[in-house]
Every structure is written in structure tokens, then in C-alpha cells.
Amino acid sequence: MSFAGFTLTQLLPIFAIGSAAITGMYLLRMRRREVVVPFAALWEQVTRESESRQLWRRLRRLLSWLLQMFVLAGICAALGDPRPDVWLRAPTTVALVIDRSASMDAIDGDGARRIEAARARAAAEIAALGPADRAVIIAAGEEVGVAAPLSGDTTALLDALPRIEPSWGEADLGRALALAEHTLAEEGDGRILVLTDGALDDAGVDALARCADGPAVCQVAQIGGPAPNLAITAFAARRYPNARDKIEVLAEVRNFGREPAVVELDIAADGVSVGRRRIELAAGGARRESLPDLDAARSRFVARLHAAGDAPGFSTDLGPAFDDTAWAVVPPLSPLRVVLVSDGTDLFLDAALLTQGDHVELVGITAEQATGGHAALREADAVFFDVGDASLPTSLPEAHVVIFDPWRTANSPCPIARGDELRRPFLTEQLRDHPILANVVLKDVNITRGTSLALEPSDQALVRSLGAPIMVLRERGDHALVAIGFDPRQSDLPLRVAFPLLVDNLLHYFEQREPGFVASFPVGTGRELALGELGLAVADGERVVVVEPSGRERTQPVDDGRIRLRALEPGIYTVRAEGDDGPISVELAVNQSSIVASDLEPRIADVLARASAADAPTPAPVAQGPLWTAILLLVAAIVVLEWATYHRRITV
Amino acid sequence: MALARRARQPEAGDDDVFDEAFLAKLELLHVISRRLFRGRQRAERKTRKKGSGLEFADHREYSPGDDIRYLDWTAWARLRHRLIRLFEEDEDLPVRIVVDVSDSMGTRGQRKLRYARQIAAALAYVGLANLDRVGITCLSGTQFETLPAVRGRGRIFSVFEFLRKHGSAGPTDVRAGLARVAAQASQPGLTIVVSDFYDMHAFEGLNLLRFRRHDPVAIQVIDPIEADPRGTGLRGDVAVLDCEGQSRRDVTLSPRTLAAFAAAHERFCQALETNCRSRGIHYVRANIDVPFDDLVLRMFRSGGVLL
Incomplete structure (x- = not known):
């Protein structure tokens, strides 16, 4: 026991003086009040009966003196601010990192949720804190948050625990542990305690390993153990590439348990069940189920796992529910905007482009218009340059580009360098497996003249003429450039079946290269979305409204045509923007x-x-708190008791 | 709060004890008493003395010298015994009213003494109005003064004056005072003692009166606050002083102590009452909270005091 206030040598004189004063007052004869009575003999008779209690009365007086001395001793002790030795150890700081990933919602064999077991363990750690110890509670989910700031107030720390619930997705232990280490950096004796079920992703395991091997004291308490689980691990819907009025739905169900399992998969579209499958899965097995040829009128799909009924020999335990439901949205049909820059003399190319379906929006402009920077070029997905002997524009648009005979004139914007001038070239070699040349036969094509092209290491020579590249594919970032070193007008290619097939292959290749509409995203905090790919033409600086599955709306600014989607719960999100037409x-x-x-x-x-x-x-x-307050409370209680019993003459 | 102050505090309006209202009440008492005692004549009170009255009392053996007019011839004719007939002798008995004026009667603003004076004056007035001879004695341990017996309603003012001039003084010594009354009385009679009887030997004085053929009546004046001090709020360590200056005692007052005193006081009063009744002494307990005229009428109705 030590004194943090007055020292013992200071307290002893105070106690001595006080006790002397109290004792002196007790030794002084008390001046009694005089009461005149008419018949004192009767009073003597009455009080004589109580004289037998004189000894007890003296003892009671002694007890009163002792009580006053105890009160004085208590006050002196409070002045000294006593601290038990157990309180005087160096204060420690504990950073409690609680994994609140989705797997913490699992129920283990003992019937307890993992998150509850983690909270109980955290509560035990908090209860063990000394008066000078402090703790911080960090909740590690997809987002890392401080559930309770660094504090020695155990009440505040314990109050924060019930608010920690499992989230969707994985725990970002890397950031959580970095935050914990940063918090403990300025603390003398710090310790990180990670409460997790150990069902982490690679990044989480690596972060935990780094923490364990790092300079800070890092301890891991595993909550729970292996548990069975049946989950939908993939779910998507798509249009058929060649039949855009039909939809195909794919779902993957996986058994993470150690026993064979059976489950029923129910897929609903716009609230109507469109398929129900009973799936048997081996231990650790997965199975994909698809629903083909669904009506494209349906746009929202929900897949749910249901426990199968009677299934002897199979487990029907679905495990935690967070992965038993998945959503899918059919991507909208976006047209491919194609611009044909031509002098209008190549009707075959026009015809080949016009034979495409409604998903191709064709715009034709002249070479002069292209040189002048026509607006259609800025919005085009693909541009065909077939200008004949006219001049090409000085720069190529940001789109997929096909250029016929790019080096007819010296000033060409084509980034693929010119090779040699070729007279009556023959197309002798072609990459038959390339999708651009699928079903295209060019071996007998007659060409009056052409120009070979110089390859760079990343270029692909689709077609060669006696080894000289005459048709080259170059990838330009997000776009592709196909340079064809001859003019269709100076060949019989347009007369062949191969020509429209080549044009169709080119458009399909461009379509396939488009990142397209990704209608499903995993749960996460920072999924970047290109609004243009979603069909939302929003200028920079404007704002879009993101409506979450819960109905909550959030407005986000658009930066470079993109937003960062914060999706912390699964479901269907809606991104709303103001377009030109509403x-x-x-x-x-x-x-x-x-x-x-x-x-x-x-x-x-x-x-x-x-x-x-x-x-x-x-x-x-x-738990905490200075001891002197407890001593003063005790002294006050004794004084109140003494007042109530002595001065109120209850005990006299 | 004290049962009584150390210094005597004169009662406000002490001089007004016998004011006009008091006289009106006395007159009313007289009228009521006449109605209660209607039919009785003056001096018809019977004494134990055998004499020449009209009412037969007893027989005794004839002895020479007896008046043969009182020889019971009927008895002689039937029994051959010579018996003399004895008659109750009718004579007027003196009424003596003894008022205790000790210091114990003067506590709490002399309430008890004032009350005792009023009772004494009321009884005296009724007696004088009935043409009895009424004498007053004020006594304590240090004073003893007697107003000789007077007769007639007009003497009531001298009674008032006598009572008024005697304040409380001296210790209580009822026994000695009553012994002196008995010794001085030339003729035994009705002796009414008005006192708080805060004297362990008070009953001996009453018994002495009875021994001297007096017809004593004890009126014990009680102050309810003094009888039961639990309502005074007194608590704690106090020094209990006797108002007559004879003792001092340190006591610690607690509810239990006060309750014990109330019980002891009640036992003391009951012991006095029991002793009086066992000796045929009429006993009346007079609570000063009861109006004195109600008390006097109650005494008349109970028949214990025949004026």
C-alpha cells in the first residue's frame, strides 16, 4: 500500500492532533441541560432501574469515541490517497481487435455465435483491466472502425461491445492491425489481442502473421472451430451473345463441410420462381447450375438456398445465412455505336455494316467531317476509316479503329508504321484461330496494290503477304486498332463472302473487348464503377444517387466518369442520375x-x-477509481449512522 | 424544553384567578349543587356521634343514671333486658379545605396551584352558600396558615383573599401538614386536601386525619405533561433538578426512560388511590386540563363530597 497524497509522516501528526482533540472533548465533562421536575424522587426511582446498564453505557461511550477515532483515521487515510500495490504496476494498454467478418455470424457446436463468444472474451479482458490500464476496441469488418476509443473507462468499453455485429464480407485485418499498432505506438506497455475465428482470406492471414512477427506484442485468440456451411459462391445472369432476347442464369453452390450435403436451390425472377433444383454435394464439392433460355423481360434474379427435407446420409445444415442468398441483374442492352468515315463509294462496306442487328448504331460521315472533329467520333465505340484516296484526319479517335489502306498518303495518323509498297500482293498467311478471322478465307483474294506494315513486338499480324504483314492488330490501351494495308475498292474482297464475315467478326471482337456491363459486384467498400459502362452519361462534377437495398439514399460525386461504390450489404443497388431526357x-x-x-x-x-x-x-x-472516494463514502456513512443513532437518541 | 424552568415564571393573569367569570361559575355551581342536594336541610349532616337526635341508631345496656326516657320498654317487655335507645346526633360538621402550596404545585407556571385554588374556592363557595362553616389551610414544608372557619356566602371574598396571597413556597410535606391540621382541629369534620401528593408519605397524613375521625377527601391535582413527559420532546443527557431543591440527578432521557417515568407516575397515583379507597378515603384525580367546574360537579355527582 502506498500513499499518493499526503505522506505517512504528514498524516501521523494530523491524526495525532485530531485524536487528541477528540479525546479531550470526550474527557471533558459534558454540560448537561438542566430540567426542573416537580417530583425528583420518582425520577430517581425510574433511573435507578437503568443504573444496572451503567457499564454498558460507559462502553457505549467508549464505542462512540472509537467511532470518532475511526472517522478521523478514515479522513486521514483519504487525505493520503492510498493505492494498493497491485494498482502501482506499470499501466498496460490493450488493443482489442474483434473480427466482425461474415463468418463470425456462424454458430458453433456449443450453440454460441462466434461474435458473442468474441464479445464475451473481450468483456473478460476489459474486466481484468487495472485502474491505470487502458484499452481500445477496434472492429474489423470490410470497414475498420474504432468501436471504443482508448480509455480506461470500463463502462464505456463494455457498452461498445454489444454494438459490434458481424458485417458482410471479409475482415480487413491489415488496416485494423495497422490501426492497433499505431494506437499502441505511443503507449509504453501495449498488447494487441485479435479475437477471430481464423476463417480469413489470404490478406487477413498475412496481416495476422506480420503482426505476430512484428515488434508489438500481438496475440491471437481463436473463437470457434470448423463448421459446416453451404453457400452460393457465384450467381450471374447474362444475355446470349447471339440471342439478346434470351437470358441464361448461372449459380454455383459449394459445400464447405466435411460431410456430403444436400440442399435445394431456388431461383426467382422478379418475385416469380423460375427454377428449383435439389443439389447433392460431396464434402468440399461444388456444383454449377444454369437456367437457360429465360425470358429477357425479367431483370432481377434472386437465388436462395433452402434446407432439403429428408435426406438420409446427407447433411442439411446450411450454416450461417449470410451466403445463402444471391442477387443478379440482367445487364441492359447497350448499342454499339459505329462510325463509318467514307467517301460513299464503298457500298459493300456500307452493306456489311447495315446487315448488323439493332444493337449496332451506324453513323456515316465524310473524311472532311472526320478531319473537322465530328461529334459522332467522340461518342463512337468503333470507327471504320475507308476514305479511298482522301486524306485521313490528323489524329485517331478514342475508339476501336479499323483503317483500310492507311498509308495511301504520306501523312497518316496510323500508329502502325508503313512497310513496303506491294504490287498485286497475295494474302498467303492468316491467323485462322483469331476471332477476327473466324470463318474468313482470304487466300484467293486479288488485290491491285497494297502496303505492308511494320510490326512492333506487341502487334499481331493477322494476315501476311508472303511474310509481309498486311493486316495488323494493335492494342491501344482500352481500344484496338486494326490496320488493313489495302483498299477494298482495289480488290475483289468485297465480292467475297469473307468480307461481311470479316466486318462482323471485327464488330464482335470489339464488343467482346468492351469491359461491358458488370451487373454483379462483390461486397466491398471501394468498388470503382465507370458510369459510362453502365449506360449513365454523367459529366464530371455532377452527382449521382446510390440507393442501397435498405432504401437509404446516398449522393456521390462523379469523378472522371466514375464513382466509388460503397456496398457493405448484399442486394440490388440502384444508381440514379439526371440525363438529358430526364x-x-x-x-x-x-x-x-x-x-x-x-x-x-x-x-x-x-x-x-x-x-x-x-x-x-x-x-x-x-475495477477502478481512487480508493479515497470509497473511504470518504464509508466515513460519510458512519457519520450518518452515528448521527441517526446517537444524536437522535435512538441508541441512548 | 424543560418540564419546568429553574426560575419561577409567574402565570400570566395570576391575579385574575377569582375574576367575575369565576364568580359566575361559582354561582352556577351553587345552583346545581342545590338541585343535587334538594330536600336536605342545613345541619342535617349525620355524625358518628350518638346523641339526642331523632333517628334511631343503636341500643346499649342500661346503666344507672341514664335517662329513662330512652329506655326501650318494648324490648324490656319482650326480652326482660333493659336497653337504652341511642339516636344519631344531628350537628353541623365543619368543612376544612387544605391546599398544598409547595413548590411542586408551582411548576410550569403554577398551573397546578391555580387549579387547586379554583377547586378550593369553588368548594368553599358552595359550602358557605349552604351555611356550612368553612375553613381554609394553606400548607407546605415551610408554611402553614389557616383561615379560621367562617360561615355565610359573604365571606367568600375573604377566602379568595386568603388563597390569593399564598403562592408556592417550600417543599412538599403533606404528612406533617395534615398532622398539624388534625391536631389543631377542635372538631373533626370534612377535610378536603387539594394537592399533587408528590410526597412519598402523603397517604400517612390522610390516614392520620381519618384516625382523628376526620372525613378526608383527597383531590390529586395532576399536570398531564408532568405525568407523561413523552410529549415534551426531551431527549439526551440532562440534569434532573427537583423544583424543591432537594436533589439533582444526571439522567439520559430516551423514549424508553420517559415511558418508564410515565408508567411509574401512573403506578404512584394508582397506589395512592388504592390506599385511599382501602381506608374509605374518597379520592379524586384532577387533571388540570379538565375545567375546574366540571371536576367539582363530577365530585358532587359521585357523592364523595357532601357539602
Whole structure:
């Protein structure tokens, strides 16, 4: 026991003086009040009966004196601010990192949710804090947050625990541990305690391993163990490439348990069930189910797992529910904008482009218009340059480009360098397996003249004339450039079946290269979306409204045609913007679908071997607070008791 | 709060004890008493003395010298015994009213003494109005003064004056005072003692009166606050002083102590009452909170005091 206030040598004189004063007052004869009575003999008779209690009365007086001395001793002790030795150890700081990934919602064999077991362990750690110890609670989900700031107030720390619930997705342990290490950096004696079920992704396991091997004291307490789980790990819907009025739905169901399992997969479109499959899965097995030829009028799909009924020999335990439902949205049909820059003399090329379906929007402009920077070029997905002997524009548009005979004139914007002038070239070699040349036969094509092209290492020579590249594919970032070194007008290619097939292949190749509409995203905090790819033409600086599945709306600014989607719960999100013709919106599906997230098997055996935390410590005997307040409260209680019993003459 | 102050505090309006209202009440008492005692004649009060009255009392053996007019011839004819007939002798008995004026009667603003004076004056007035001879004695341990017996309603003012001039003084000594009354009385009679009887030997004085053939009546004046001090709020360590200056005692007053005193006081009063009744002494407990005229009428109705 030590005194943080007055020292013992200071307290002793105070106590001595006080006790002397109290004792002196007790020794002084008390001046009694005089009461005149008419018949004192009767009073003597009455009081004589109580004289037998004289000894007890003296003892009671002694007890009163002792009580006053005790009060004085209590006050002196409070002045000294006593501190038990157990309080005087160096204060420690604990950073409690609680994994709140989706797998923490699992229920283990003992019937307890993993998150509840983690909270109980955290509560035990908090209860064991000494008066000078402090703790911080960090909740690690897809987003990392401080559930309770660094504090020694155990009440505030304990109050924060019930608010920690499992989130969707994986725990970002890397950021959580970095935050914990940063918090403890300025603390003398710090310790990181990670409460996790060990069902982490690779990044989480790596972060945990780095923490365990790092300079800070990092301990890991594993919550729960292996648990069965059946999950939808993939779910998507798409249009058939060649039949855009039909939809195909794909779902992947996986069994993460150690026993064979059976489950029923129900797929609903716009609230109507369109398919129900009973799926038997081996231990650790996966199975994909597809629903073909669905009506494209349906746009929202939901896949749900249901426990199968009677299934002897199979497990029907679905595990936690977070991965038993998935959503999919059919991507909208976006047209391919094609610009043909031509002098109008190549009717075959016009015809080949016009034979495409409605998904191709064709715009024709002249070479002069292209040189003048026609607006259609800025919005085009693909541009065909077939200008004959006219001049090409000085620069190529940001789109897929096909240039016929790019080096007829010396000043060409074509980035593929010119080779040799070729007279009556023959197309002798071609990449038959390339999708641009699928079903295209060019071996007998007659060409009056042409120009070979100089290859760069990343270029592909689709067609060669006696070894000289005459048709070259170059990738330009997000776009492709196909340079064809002859003019169709100076060949019989337009007369052949190969010509429209080549044009069709080119357009399909460009379509396939487009990142297209990704209608499903995994749960996450920072998924970047290109609004243009979604069909939302929003200028920079404007704002779009993101409507979450819960109905909550959030306005986000558009930067470089992109937004960062913060999707922390699965479901269907709606992105709404103001278009030229009024509000336009597009739907996105966000799914938990993740093999790593659904796998409940712990993956931290190696880390535990190095940094396993011991059992919860024994709670500190006195939670917190200076002892002098408790002493003063005791003194006050004694004074009140003494006042009530002595001065109120209850005990006299 | 004290049962009584150390210094005597004169009662406000002490001089007005016998004011006009008081006289009106006395007159009313007289009228009521006449109605209660209607039919009785003056001096018809019977004494234990055998004499020449009209009402037969007893027989005794004839002895020479007896008046043969009182020889019971009927008895002689039937029994051959010579018996003399004895008659109750009718004579007027003196009424003596003894008022205790000790210091114990003067506590709490002399309430008890004032009350005792009023009772004494009322009884005296009724007696004088009935043409009895009424004498007053004020006594304590240090004073003893007697107003000789007077007769007639007009003497009531001298009674008032006598009572008014005697304030409380001296210790209580009822026994000695009553012994002196008994010794001085030339003729035994009705002796009414008005006192708080805060004297352990008070009953001996009453018994002495009875021994001297007096017809004593004890009126014990009680102050309810003094009888039961639990309502005074007194608590704690106090020094209990006797108002007559004879003792001092340190006591610690607690509810239990006060309750014990109330019980002891009640036992003391009951012991006095029991002793009086066992000796045929009429006993009246007079609570000063009861108006004195109500008390006097109650005494008349109970028949214990025949004026």
C-alpha cells in the first residue's frame, strides 16, 4: 500500500492532533441541560432501574469515541490517497481487435455465435483491466472502425461491445492491425489481442502473421472451430451473345463441410420462381447450375438456398445465412455505336455494316467531317476509316479503329508504321484461330496494290503477304486498332463472302473487348464503377444517387466518369442520375459470393503456434477509481449512522 | 424544553384567578349543587356521634343514671333486658379545605396551584352558600396558615383573599401538614386536601386525619405533561433538578426512560388511590386540563363530597 497524497509522516501528526482533540472533548465533562421536575424522587426511582446498564453505557461511550477515532483515521487515510500495490504496476494498454467478418455470424457446436463468444472474451479482458490500464476496441469488418476509443473507462468499453455485429464480407485485418499498432505506438506497455475465428482470406492471414512477427506484442485468440456451411459462391445472369432476347442464369453452390450435403436451390425472377433444383454435394464439392433460355423481360434474379427435407446420409445444415442468398441483374442492352468515315463509294462496306442487328448504331460521315472533329467520333465505340484516296484526319479517335489502306498518303495518323509498297500482293498467311478471322478465307483474294506494315513486338499480324504483314492488330490501351494495308475498292474482297464475315467478326471482337456491363459486384467498400459502362452519361462534377437495398439514399460525386461504390450489404443497388431526357437509373447486384468468406475453416494454425493468447485473465479485484472516494463514502456513512443513532437518541 | 424552568415564571393573569367569570361559575355551581342536594336541610349532616337526635341508631345496656326516657320498654317487655335507645346526633360538621402550596404545585407556571385554588374556592363557595362553616389551610414544608372557619356566602371574598396571597413556597410535606391540621382541629369534620401528593408519605397524613375521625377527601391535582413527559420532546443527557431543591440527578432521557417515568407516575397515583379507597378515603384525580367546574360537579355527582 502506498500513499499518493499526503505522506505517512504528514498524516501521523494530523491524526495525532485530531485524536487528541477528540479525546479531550470526550474527557471533558459534558454540560448537561438542566430540567426542573416537580417530583425528583420518582425520577430517581425510574433511573435507578437503568443504573444496572451503567457499564454498558460507559462502553457505549467508549464505542462512540472509537467511532470518532475511526472517522478521523478514515479522513486521514483519504487525505493520503492510498493505492494498493497491485494498482502501482506499470499501466498496460490493450488493443482489442474483434473480427466482425461474415463468418463470425456462424454458430458453433456449443450453440454460441462466434461474435458473442468474441464479445464475451473481450468483456473478460476489459474486466481484468487495472485502474491505470487502458484499452481500445477496434472492429474489423470490410470497414475498420474504432468501436471504443482508448480509455480506461470500463463502462464505456463494455457498452461498445454489444454494438459490434458481424458485417458482410471479409475482415480487413491489415488496416485494423495497422490501426492497433499505431494506437499502441505511443503507449509504453501495449498488447494487441485479435479475437477471430481464423476463417480469413489470404490478406487477413498475412496481416495476422506480420503482426505476430512484428515488434508489438500481438496475440491471437481463436473463437470457434470448423463448421459446416453451404453457400452460393457465384450467381450471374447474362444475355446470349447471339440471342439478346434470351437470358441464361448461372449459380454455383459449394459445400464447405466435411460431410456430403444436400440442399435445394431456388431461383426467382422478379418475385416469380423460375427454377428449383435439389443439389447433392460431396464434402468440399461444388456444383454449377444454369437456367437457360429465360425470358429477357425479367431483370432481377434472386437465388436462395433452402434446407432439403429428408435426406438420409446427407447433411442439411446450411450454416450461417449470410451466403445463402444471391442477387443478379440482367445487364441492359447497350448499342454499339459505329462510325463509318467514307467517301460513299464503298457500298459493300456500307452493306456489311447495315446487315448488323439493332444493337449496332451506324453513323456515316465524310473524311472532311472526320478531319473537322465530328461529334459522332467522340461518342463512337468503333470507327471504320475507308476514305479511298482522301486524306485521313490528323489524329485517331478514342475508339476501336479499323483503317483500310492507311498509308495511301504520306501523312497518316496510323500508329502502325508503313512497310513496303506491294504490287498485286497475295494474302498467303492468316491467323485462322483469331476471332477476327473466324470463318474468313482470304487466300484467293486479288488485290491491285497494297502496303505492308511494320510490326512492333506487341502487334499481331493477322494476315501476311508472303511474310509481309498486311493486316495488323494493335492494342491501344482500352481500344484496338486494326490496320488493313489495302483498299477494298482495289480488290475483289468485297465480292467475297469473307468480307461481311470479316466486318462482323471485327464488330464482335470489339464488343467482346468492351469491359461491358458488370451487373454483379462483390461486397466491398471501394468498388470503382465507370458510369459510362453502365449506360449513365454523367459529366464530371455532377452527382449521382446510390440507393442501397435498405432504401437509404446516398449522393456521390462523379469523378472522371466514375464513382466509388460503397456496398457493405448484399442486394440490388440502384444508381440514379439526371440525363438529358430526364432521370435515368441502372441497377447493380452486390453479392456476398466469396469462397473465402464462406469457408468457415480456420486458417491461422501457423499464427496460433506463434502468438496464441492465453485464457482470459482474472478480473482485477477493484475495477477502478481512487480508493479515497470509497473511504470518504464509508466515513460519510458512519457519520450518518452515528448521527441517526446517537444524536437522535435512538441508541441512548 | 424543560418540564419546568429553574426560575419561577409567574402565570400570566395570576391575579385574575377569582375574576367575575369565576364568580359566575361559582354561582352556577351553587345552583346545581342545590338541585343535587334538594330536600336536605342545613345541619342535617349525620355524625358518628350518638346523641339526642331523632333517628334511631343503636341500643346499649342500661346503666344507672341514664335517662329513662330512652329506655326501650318494648324490648324490656319482650326480652326482660333493659336497653337504652341511642339516636344519631344531628350537628353541623365543619368543612376544612387544605391546599398544598409547595413548590411542586408551582411548576410550569403554577398551573397546578391555580387549579387547586379554583377547586378550593369553588368548594368553599358552595359550602358557605349552604351555611356550612368553612375553613381554609394553606400548607407546605415551610408554611402553614389557616383561615379560621367562617360561615355565610359573604365571606367568600375573604377566602379568595386568603388563597390569593399564598403562592408556592417550600417543599412538599403533606404528612406533617395534615398532622398539624388534625391536631389543631377542635372538631373533626370534612377535610378536603387539594394537592399533587408528590410526597412519598402523603397517604400517612390522610390516614392520620381519618384516625382523628376526620372525613378526608383527597383531590390529586395532576399536570398531564408532568405525568407523561413523552410529549415534551426531551431527549439526551440532562440534569434532573427537583423544583424543591432537594436533589439533582444526571439522567439520559430516551423514549424508553420517559415511558418508564410515565408508567411509574401512573403506578404512584394508582397506589395512592388504592390506599385511599382501602381506608374509605374518597379520592379524586384532577387533571388540570379538565375545567375546574366540571371536576367539582363530577365530585358532587359521585357523592364523595357532601357539602
